[in-house]
Amino acid sequence: MAAVSPSLGRFGPYGGRYVPETLVPALDEFESSFRRAWADPGFQAEFEGLLRDYVGRPTPLTEARRISERTGLQVTVKREDLNHTGAHKINNALGQCLLAKRMGKSRIIAETGAGQHGVATATVCALLGLECEVYMGEEDCSRQELNVFRMRLLGARVIPVSSGTRTLKDALNEAMRDWVTNVRTTHYVIGTAAGPHPYPEIVREFQSVIGREARAQYLERHGRLPDVGIACVGGGSNAIGFFHAFLNDPMDLIGIEAGGLGIPSGHHAAPLTAGSPGVLHGSYSYMMQDEDGQVLPTHSVSAGLDYPGVGAEHSYLKDSGRVTYRSASDDEALRAFQEVAQLEGLIAAFESAHAFVPLFERGGLSPGARVLVNLSGRGDKDMERASTLLGLQS
């Protein structure tokens, strides 16, 4: 795509608002509600109070001593897996649902891939007394069945999506269609830092608590900053929340995309590594597309990274060179998943396992480097798949 007019909500050329006109007033309302709330000490106190007393923040930093011994690095882990519901997703779900209440919207919809955002949203809706419906691709419903049960128990309606590739991208399409139809009563809680303006900015703000905490905790414990920060990137919400506090620090930041069966195979979900800019789900950003602008099917062992687009700010950070984006294959992620479990007693989500892959690569990071890895979620939801893929039945 040659040129796009710079307008509202851009990160360099990326971002913007490519949505049906019907939704624009709701996006405007969402933005102005956010700006008012964000500047309101009452809202901040409510948000921070619930993050502390309900979500369990701050999450700790764990020194990964045995991984450090094995790799010759000095590895520290930010424990977003210890949040209530088991992943970073609840930071954003909580913020957006509090805003929805302020806007007088009684119905919440969400899309989910791995189910973590769906569970987080269903949880917050139960807490705040909001009606909740979650769109989830049929394929993801079967590979993350436990999370479907959790959402139902929490009182949410899970709507399986059978269109297209039956994964996260199609769940997003279906949620957008619901929103366009019910926009007057409904708020759409997008789970990642993608989508039309103002979502990328608002999701980043709600997730930036990850990096702010981690930076302060690391400084307090080590008296200096790490050399390297690593996070996995699907749509990129944990990564942008983690990176943001470090953007002005003299540190290497690395985002790991889902390499699936390998970049050359074409079966992957790595738009920053192997895609090109285009418009998907309301914003201009790197995406996986063919020469005719049709969105390509993706593959990843992790449902949460199995998405052909990525948040607009990541596209900007890639082009500017501030963050390096690479990919890790399914096999590499599964090996890291096992290593991290056996060396540290940490069962990472398949998504988060991707962020550990560079630690185990020969010739990757400089020996002795101080590395901070964001463990964005726990892997309980993946145990059934893991038992099949890794032969854990006997």
Place this chain on the structure above:
Amino acid sequence: MRQLGEVFGRLREKREGALVLFVTAGDPPLAQLPAILETLATSGADVIEVGLPFSDPIADGPVIQASSQRALDRGTKTADVLAALRGFDLAPVVLMGYTNPMARRGLGRFALDAAGAGAAGTIVCDLTPDDAGDWREASREAGLDTVFLAAPTSTDERLDRVCEASTGFVYAVSRTGVTGAGHEAWDEARTLVGRIRARTDLPVCVGFGVSGPADVREVCSFADGAIIGSRLVTLLADRWRGGEGREEVAAWVREAKAAARR
């Protein structure tokens, strides 16, 4: 190629509503498109929207989603769609679709190619005037009309912008929702058309949920034209049968056009 201004001007003189019909390029197969366009135009379609299929059509309901998918499964490419339009001059053709396929090779190039194929204008479902500066410029240079959508949720300030950015006609979305047949009340659409008329002299056509003669008659009582999409897409998919169903489709179009005559 007859352009939009000329067609709407003529209809206005005759005090006649416009029948605007939508077909998906590539469903039925693209080789059939010229025959379908000819059938629609000679039976009474005043303007034809040719849908460029997209893999992720967020503004479309199940019928057009499935139709787009069938078109893509048949390997329909943008360049082939434009080639299939060439030479058709019985009614203005407006290309309707989504930003990404249109912008893939550059907006300027797409606008020139579309105009070169004889298209009169474009409707981009996921593009509002806010992000359309370059697109309007490219279209102006290529001589393409830019039809923007107005929605019942649009504020007055946004309607100003939609009317200012539109040329050819303004597309009034009848309700909050996606494309598809089935409509209960036209009050929302009637109100919206009134708000648009207060801002522009451009013709206003109403789409989303318009599916047959009764709807067309109702819509043309308060708007300049009625747009039918999903209902025709279904008819073509079920009954066109490689051209065997031409007469059945023609009869349906004639009936719809009769309802537009007020």
